[in-house]
Amino acid sequence: MNDIHIKGVHEAYFVPTVNFEVATGKCEIEGESYLEETTKFYAPLLAWIREYIDTVKGPLYFDFKLSYFNTSSSKCLVDILDMLKNYQKKGGEVTVNWYYDDSDEELEEIEDFIMETGLQINKIPLE
Numbered sequence: 001m002n003d004i005h006i007k008g009v010h011e012a013y014f015v016p017t018v019n020f021e022v023a024t025g026k027c028e029i030e031g032e033s034y035l036e037e038t039t040k041f042y043a044p045l046l047a048w049i050r051e052y053i054d055t056v057k058g059p060l061y062f063d064f065k066l067s068y069f070n071t072s073s074s075k076c077l078v079d080i081l082d083m084l085k086n087y088q089k090k091g092g093e094v095t096v097n098w099y100y101d102d103s104d105e106e107l108e109e110i111e112d113f114i115m116e117t118g119l120q121i122n123k124i125p126l127e
Contacts (some may be wrong), residue, residue, distance in 0.1 A: 001055060006033070006049055015041065016066060020048055025058045030065040033073035042076035049083050059093035060084060065126075067101065072111070078116055087118040097122045 004075035008017035021027070022114050027049075035041050052060065062084065069077065081096070083112050088094040098110050102125040 001048075001051055001069070004045065012036075014068070016044060016069075018045065020045070020052075022052065022095050025056070025060045026063075027053070027060065028063045028065065029077075030063075032067055033069040033077075035070075035073065038070075038072035038076055042073075042079070046076075046079060046083065049080065053083070053087045053092060057092065059094070060087065062094070062096045063099065064097070065099040078113060080116040081113055081119050083119075085117050088119070095122070096120065097124055098122045101126050 003058070004018055004020040006015065006018040008031040009015040013036050014034040015030050016031040016033045018030075019026075019028045029045075050059075052058070062080075064077070066077075083095060084094045096119060097116055098113075098121050099109055100110060100123060107123065108125055110121060113119070
């Protein structure tokens with residue numbers, strides 16, 4: 001199993017920066033997620049999480065630092081959060097931090113994610 005490192009891109013579409021580390025279980029998705037083929041982008045991330053849960057079985061620490069994500073990205077993020085919630089239900093250790101701009105309406109979307117998935121998400125305002 002390998003780490004995932006994707007450098008964010010801002011062109012016609014916006015690709016978030018992604019850092020998933022096997023050794024530490026630390027995962028970060030940062031920037032903006034506005035993609036042409038969203039499910040194709042997120043599929044390897046979901047596969048990585050699935051493999052980590054099945055083989056490593058260690059703690060997972062997720063930091064979301066997204067300043068913007070479109071509707072199709074939102075669906076993929078819910079898939080990630082659902083996977084984390086299921087892992088937690090089976091005894092896995094999961095910590096999710098969501099960094100947000102408190103001048104934005106993003107907090108409402110975080111609350112929607114919490115209600116939809118039932119996962120504890122730590123809401124942290126950006127400084």
